[in-house]
Amino acid sequence: MIFITMLIARRRGMRKKIVVASLTVVLFGLAGLAGLAWAGAKVYVGKRHETDRLLPLDQIDHGAWDRLLKKYVADDGLVDYAAWKNSPADRDALADYLETLGRGDPRAKTTAAGRLAFWINAYNAVTLQGILREYPTSSIRNHTAKVFGYNIWDDLLLRVASEDYSLNAIEHKVLRKLDEPRIHFAIVCASIGCPLLR
Incomplete structure (x- = not known):
């Protein structure tokens, strides 16, 4: 031509x-x-909710998340990703929990402990959702493109109220501003050297 x-x-x-x-x-x-x-492909988890359906962060129920952790996390902190991945009901339960987190209202008055618990649980649940999405995988680092493609830290987004939060945003823009040094012992990065998931 x-x-x-x-x-x-x-x-x-x-x-x-x-x-x-x-x-x-x-x-x-x-x-x-x-x-x-x-830019990488953005992957959204959770769900946007109408403003009249939002709740203060300390009123979000984390019971479903707790049940999933008790079922799939061993005493040594290791996650049985294979069993979780092979359970459609529990993958759906995690997706439902992430949708529940979407009802949180970061602007509403809430307790400091409730705010901290919400964001730590959100970070950990999104991280596990990201690993389950890619499983089987040998390392989370396999999903952290530095230049081209999908980066789990930036491209996996949790919808909360009317905002989308990446793992990097939750850690660096939300949790760090809470000025709580213990967060580094509570958030997991799905690696052997990270804090235990409990």
């Missing part, structure tokens, strides 16, 4: 202009594709 265009252009003395224009179109197309790959 380009060759035919160049032959026609040679006759009209426009060969150089058409080559430049064709290359420009190709380069812009490649830049657009690179931009899409760079």
Whole structure:
């Protein structure tokens, strides 16, 4: 196609202009594709809720999450991802819990302990959802693209009220602002060297 265009252009003395224009179109197309790959695909968990259905963070029920942890986390803190992945009912229970977290209202008056519990549980539940989504996997680092593609820390987003929160946002923009040094012993990163999940 380009060759035919160049032959026609040679006759009209426009060969150089058409080559430049064709290359420009190709380069812009490649830049657009690179931009899409760079950004990574966003994955949303949870659900946005109407503002009249939101609750203060300390009124969110974490019972379902607690039951899942008791079922799939051993005393040594290791998660039985294979069993969890093979249980559609419990994968749905985790998805339902993440939707429940979406009813939380970060702007509503709440207790400091309730705020801390909400965000720690949210961080840990999103992390486990991310691992279950990718399982079987040997490491969470396999899902942390630095340049191109999906990065679990930035592209896995929890919907809470009207906002979307990545794991990085929860850790660095929410939990750190709570000025609670013990968070580093409570949030998990799904690695052997991380704190135990309880």
